[in-house]
Amino acid sequence: MWTPPIIETERLILRPIILADVPAIFEYASNPKVSRYVPWKVHQTITDSEAFVRDYILKNYEAEIPEPWGVTILKI
Numbered sequence: 001m002w003t004p005p006i007i008e009t010e011r012l013i014l015r016p017i018i019l020a021d022v023p024a025i026f027e028y029a030s031n032p033k034v035s036r037y038v039p040w041k042v043h044q045t046i047t048d049s050e051a052f053v054r055d056y057i058l059k060n061y062e063a064e065i066p067e068p069w070g071v072t073i074l075k076i
Contacts, residue, residue, distance in 0.1 A: 004066035013072040
């Protein structure tokens with residue numbers, strides 16, 4: 001399956017999102033204060049976050065749509 005490239009800078013890494021990211025996605029996606037400003041509903045369960053990754057993110061990658069990205073901050 002095609003995935004977006006990994007882009008590294010001195011301070012961060014932009015990378016494809018993978019299933020191992022589901023717990024981190026659930027952590028912010030289940031927060032109503034975060035979800036208030038995005039087009040998706042608050043994730044009620046970890047299964048909601050897993051479905052988001054499988055049904056939206058990975059489907060985008062299969063269609064060679066390079067979004068969304070995972071962001072890893074290396075330095076602040």
